[in-house]
Amino acid sequence: MTMKVVGQRVKRYDGMAHVTGETRFVDDVIVPGTLTVKALRSPVSKGTIKTMDTSSAEAMPGVAGVITAEDVPCNAYGLVPDQPVIADETVRFKGEVVAAVAAVDEDTALEALEKINLEIEEEECVLDPLEAMKPDAPKVRPEGNVFMYDERPFRQIILGDIEAGFKDADVVVENEYVHPSLEHAQLELQTSLAVPAASGKLTIYTVSQALYFHLGQLCGILQMEPDQIQCKSWAPKTGSSWRHNAGFSDVNYIGGTVGGGFGSKNDIHADHVTALLALKTGQPCKWRWTREEDLLYSTFRGAWFITIKDGVKKDGRIVARQMKSIRDAGGYSSLNPYVVDKHSFVATGPYFVPNVQIHGYCVYTNKPPASSMRGFGVTPSVFATELQMDKIAQELGMDPWEVRFINAYRTGDQTPTRRVLNSVALVEVMQKLAEKAGVDLPDKLKNMNSKERGWT
Amino acid sequence: MKKRGIGIGASLYPTGMSGGGDSSQAQVKVQPDGTVVLTTGACDIGEGCKTVLAQMAAEVLGINYEQVKVINDNTDNCPLSFGTFASRVTYVDGKATVDAAEKARDILFEVAGQMLEANPGDMEAVDGKISVKGSPDRSLPIGEVAGAATFGMRKLVVGLGHYMREPSAPDPETGEIDPFCTLAWAAVLAEVEVDTETGEVDLLRLVCSYDVGTAINPLLTEGQIEGGGAMSIGAALSEELYPNYPSLEQAPTNLGDYAIPTTMDIPDIEAVIHECPSTNGPFGAKGIGEMTANTPAPAIINAIHDAVGVWIMTLPATPERVLRALDEKGGA
Amino acid sequence: MHSLELTVNGRSYQTTVTLKTTLLEVLRDKLFITSPKVGCNSGDCGTCSVLIDDKLVRSCITNALSTQGKEITTVEGLSKPGHLHPLQEAFHEKYGAQCGFCTPGMILAAKALLDENPKPSRKDVREALSGNLCRCAGYGKIVDSVMAAAEQMGQAKN
Numbered sequence: 031m032t033m034k035v036v037g038q039r040v041k042r043y044d045g046m047a048h049v050t051g052e053t054r055f056v057d058d059v060i061v062p063g064t065l066t067v068k069a070l071r072s073p074v075s076k077g078t079i080k081t082m083d084t085s086s087a088e089a090m091p092g093v094a095g096v097i098t099a100e101d102v103p104c105n106a107y108g109l110v111p112d113q114p115v116i117a118d119e120t121v122r123f124k125g126e127v128v129a130a131v132a133a134v135d136e137d138t139a140l141e142a143l144e145k146i147n148l149e150i151e152e153e154e155c156v157l158d159p160l161e162a163m164k165p166d167a168p169k170v171r172p173e174g175n176v177f178m179y180d181e182r183p184f185r186q187i188i189l190g191d192i193e194a195g196f197k198d199a200d201v202v203v204e205n206e207y208v209h210p211s212l213e214h215a216q217l218e219l220q221t222s223l224a225v226p227a228a229s230g231k232l233t234i235y236t237v238s239q240a241l242y243f244h245l246g247q248l249c250g251i252l253q254m255e256p257d258q259i260q261c262k263s264w265a266p267k268t269g270s271s272w273r274h275n276a277g278f279s280d281v282n283y284i285g286g287t288v289g290g291g292f293g294s295k296n297d298i299h300a301d302h303v304t305a306l307l308a309l310k311t312g313q314p315c316k317w318r319w320t321r322e323e324d325l326l327y328s329t330f331r332g333a334w335f336i337t338i339k340d341g342v343k344k345d346g347r348i349v350a351r352q353m354k355s356i357r358d359a360g361g362y363s364s365l366n367p368y369v370v371d372k373h374s375f376v377a378t379g380p381y382f383v384p385n386v387q388i389h390g391y392c393v394y395t396n397k398p399p400a401s402s403m404r405g406f407g408v409t410p411s412v413f414a415t416e417l418q419m420d421k422i423a424q425e426l427g428m429d430p431w432e433v434r435f436i437n438a439y440r441t442g443d444q445t446p447t448r449r450v451l452n453s454v455a456l457v458e459v460m461q462k463l464a465e466k467a468g469v470d471l472p473d474k475l476k477n478m479n480s481k482e483r484g485w486t
Numbered sequence: 487m488k489k490r491g492i493g494i495g496a497s498l499y500p501t502g503m504s505g506g507g508d509s510s511q512a513q514v515k516v517q518p519d520g521t522v523v524l525t526t527g528a529c530d531i532g533e534g535c536k537t538v539l540a541q542m543a544a545e546v547l548g549i550n551y552e553q554v555k556v557i558n559d560n561t562d563n564c565p566l567s568f569g570t571f572a573s574r575v576t577y578v579d580g581k582a583t584v585d586a587a588e589k590a591r592d593i594l595f596e597v598a599g600q601m602l603e604a605n606p607g608d609m610e611a612v613d614g615k616i617s618v619k620g621s622p623d624r625s626l627p628i629g630e631v632a633g634a635a636t637f638g639m640r641k642l643v644v645g646l647g648h649y650m651r652e653p654s655a656p657d658p659e660t661g662e663i664d665p666f667c668t669l670a671w672a673a674v675l676a677e678v679e680v681d682t683e684t685g686e687v688d689l690l691r692l693v694c695s696y697d698v699g700t701a702i703n704p705l706l707t708e709g710q711i712e713g714g715g716a717m718s719i720g721a722a723l724s725e726e727l728y729p730n731y732p733s734l735e736q737a738p739t740n741l742g743d744y745a746i747p748t749t750m751d752i753p754d755i756e757a758v759i760h761e762c763p764s765t766n767g768p769f770g771a772k773g774i775g776e777m778t779a780n781t782p783a784p785a786i787i788n789a790i791h792d793a794v795g796v797w798i799m800t801l802p803a804t805p806e807r808v809l810r811a812l813d814e815k816g817g818a
Numbered sequence: 819m820h821s822l823e824l825t826v827n828g829r830s831y832q833t834t835v836t837l838k839t840t841l842l843e844v845l846r847d848k849l850f851i852t853s854p855k856v857g858c859n860s861g862d863c864g865t866c867s868v869l870i871d872d873k874l875v876r877s878c879i880t881n882a883l884s885t886q887g888k889e890i891t892t893v894e895g896l897s898k899p900g901h902l903h904p905l906q907e908a909f910h911e912k913y914g915a916q917c918g919f920c921t922p923g924m925i926l927a928a929k930a931l932l933d934e935n936p937k938p939s940r941k942d943v944r945e946a947l948s949g950n951l952c953r954c955a956g957y958g959k960i961v962d963s964v965m966a967a968a969e970q971m972g973q974a975k976n
């Protein structure tokens with residue numbers, strides 16, 4: 031069947047709006063009477079809140095409302111719901127929100143933050159995941175500093191017989207790789223505008239990459255079905271118009287046009303705070319993070335420490351891979367356990383390895399929570415694996431192209447998670463790369479394809 | 487002295503959420519005049535899902551891309567999408583969109599079948615018309631069919647589509663799991679020039695070869711390849727959130743200090759698209775968004791090694807790191 | 819409070835500002851012209867770029883009072899209904915805009931370049947846009963767009 035529209039280089043659907051300046055991002059939505067939100071953040075990486083007195087801030091002219099942990103009906107959210115919207119007693123990273131203010135303008139909001147009497151008793155923190163894994167390390171989380179996958183402190187992937195694989199190998203190539211923390215640096219800042227209606231319905235303009243995923247979390251935070259969500263505190267202690275048993279239809283979540291995401295907007299950063307303040311003050315509340323806040327306190331790609339030990343045959347075949355990867359997750363789970371999973375599932379890269387043992391660790395430290403960033407955990411595994419391939423080539427005195435062609439997945443190969451592959455195209459993709467780049471491959475490689483191994 | 491080197495890297499990338507369970511829905515409504523409104527919960531974060539989903543709906547209904555309007559802006563009206571991440575939208579929301587468009591088309595076939603006295607199973611939707619397959623003279627403009635459905639037969643021409651891969655959890659012992667919808671493949675070549683005096687790395691060339699299954703819109707695919715490439719170049723050469731890791735000191739507080747690439751840091755990226763269709767994706771598509779940010783960085787580091795013989799095992803390859811490595815090695 | 823008079827996209831406005839109000843705040847918060855974006859508020863990203871008397875500036879670090887009596891152009895001022903500026907056409911055609919957040923600033927930076935140098939090389943374009951960050955597009959198609967617009971405008975002149 032010939033296709034007429036699919037496969038065509040049609041112009042971007044919203045391109046016209048982009049070039050005329052008509053595209054409306056959250057920050058461009060103007061609602062009369064909108065209050066400005068600012069947050070008070072923890073000055074220390076770890077500590078216990080001893081005093082939190084917001085009364086003088088609240089008494090200031092121009093201040094419409096102040097919220098603290100006490101105002102959050104269900105103060106735990108995330109895929110693993112372990113992150114408070116506003117820190118309650120314990121702070122786990124520098125920059126964690128401990129209170130938020132809504133005021134008539136930015137200057138007033140900032141002045142109000144200064145009037146909040148906050149005393150935090152600083153405690154010893156741990157920033158290095160390798161330190162955090164030690165038994166006597168300061169505790170980031172009460173459950174322990176290492177995320178438990180079932181019974182294990184790591185995700186395990188096992189295929190074949192790793193010992194036999196190493197026995198079969200002619201050489202062992204072992205290296206350590208470090209992938210640093212990276213920031214998404216999407217150009218649209220974390221921004222949220224919440225507009226309450228007298229009917230109780232809340233409209234939230236969001237930068238979310240995942241409307242329904244966040245809507246579910248938001249409904250969890252704002253209260254609801256206490257028997258279904260484990261929560262510490264329910265009814266707010268301050269006078270606000272909480273509606274219980276609200277659900278998805280009580281919030282209209284408006285978004286879908288995002289000024290760059292790259293994974294930075296897979297976690298709720300601002301919508302919960304604006305929602306709570308809008309409900310408390312009865313007025314529209316907008317919070318746009320500063321670039322400094324976005325860089326320092328929003329989610330990011332956590333650092334990775336990766337050790338790869340490969341058993342290799344003289345002919346270039348990798349016959350065993352043992353890999354240990356440690357992810358610096360920061361203070362809360364956010365999407366980190368999933369990131370480590372994804373990393374581990376494809377940890378041999380695009381290569382067939384018959385004997386595999388992968389251990390992926392997700393380790394908490396007193397940093398802001400890391401989370402998803404374009405490529406999840408695959409990015410660091412590609413980095414490590416691809417340097418490793420060149421190191422193997424060097425060790426064997428082989429061409430880097432050849433090592434990759436020899437080990438490239440073929441149709442019908444089994445992955446470390448025991449999937450049998452179809453729609454495999456690495457060999458062809460490499461051949462096309464060589465052609466485009468003007469590299470003349472040896473005939474042996476030119477004649478290979480993804481359907482068959484081409485060697486035994 | 488300036489030395490040049492070439493490096494390569496390869497990778498695969500899974501489409502969709504690892505372990506499945508990430509569902510998406512779509513609604514395709516054919517208006518009484520034959521134009522179409524697609525409603526989806528997928529967010530457009532720049533990747534262009536409104537464009538590719540509209541293309542898919544248009545293809546199924548045999549109409550022009552311009553005749554499809556997309557609504558994706560609120561949860562009161564839009565059906566569920568799990569979100570724009572995990573390189574999932576083209577595939578997962580694409581399948582939901584195709585499903586919805588096919589169901590809307592089925593209604594049109596039924597109506598047109600009555601009008602043309604033909605079996606609905608024998609109809610096709612091409613070039614803005616609903617026709618009996620093989621007899622182009624027995625056809626009706628889609629608008630006429632939709633109008634007759636609405637006013638004559640009191641039918642609402644709406645298709646509701648859905649797709650979700652069955653959720654699966656890893657086996658605790660072996661990690662066995664069916665973690666992806668499909669896999670896409672990549673290979674990248676980088677050429678660099680390293681200044682052995684300053685440690686500066688100049689990226690001269692980046693050639694990217696990607697299998698994306700069927701490229702629903704090659705223009706947008708190239709956009710992903712170039713944009714992800716730029717991000718990976720930043721990761722390779724300049725970006726670091728905690729320069730004093732694990733200490734928080736000297737963390738950047740502005741975009742001057744956190745140096746993402748500018749126009750001056752990125753060469754014109756050369757892209758080649760390979761199309762090895764996925765077995766189950768919409769029109770054979772695969773996800774491409776994230777994988778583009780993975781492979782250039784190691785290719786660049788391998789090119790640095792090819793140029794001056796040092797391995798930069800900790801990203802990024804800043805001039806200081808390159809110089810230190812050269813020092814340890816005793817010169818280039 | 820001080821009174822400020824300025825012209826934006828051919829229309830004159832009068833408003834009041836303080837000594838520290840920025841041009842970006844005037845445009846966005848007082849005049850509701852929202853194409854200049856807040857990407858950093860510190861002069862590092864270029865999303866707030868506008869033209870003052872045809873010169874490219876970052877409005878987030880431009881004191882509003884310094885624009886007294888000046889003519890400001892934002893991307894809204896480049897097009898008329900049904901008629902786009904060649905740069906806008908080209909950014910749409912060549913896929914120079916992905917998420918669109920950097921696009922208004924990018925187009926104005928390109929306009930400032932083409933006003934000065936109607937026949938730029940790719941390198942000229944890269945230099946002229948080097949203060950405008952884009953995290954989505956990798957710049958190649960942005961440069962393509964500017965080159966195409968330059969060509970188009972050159973042809974229109976002949």
Ligand code: FES
Nearest residue numbers: 859861863864878
């Ligand atoms: S907002 Fe002005 S330069 Fe970034």
Ligand code: FES
Nearest residue numbers: 917920952953954
């Ligand atoms: S298009 Fe998104 S920042 Fe340039």
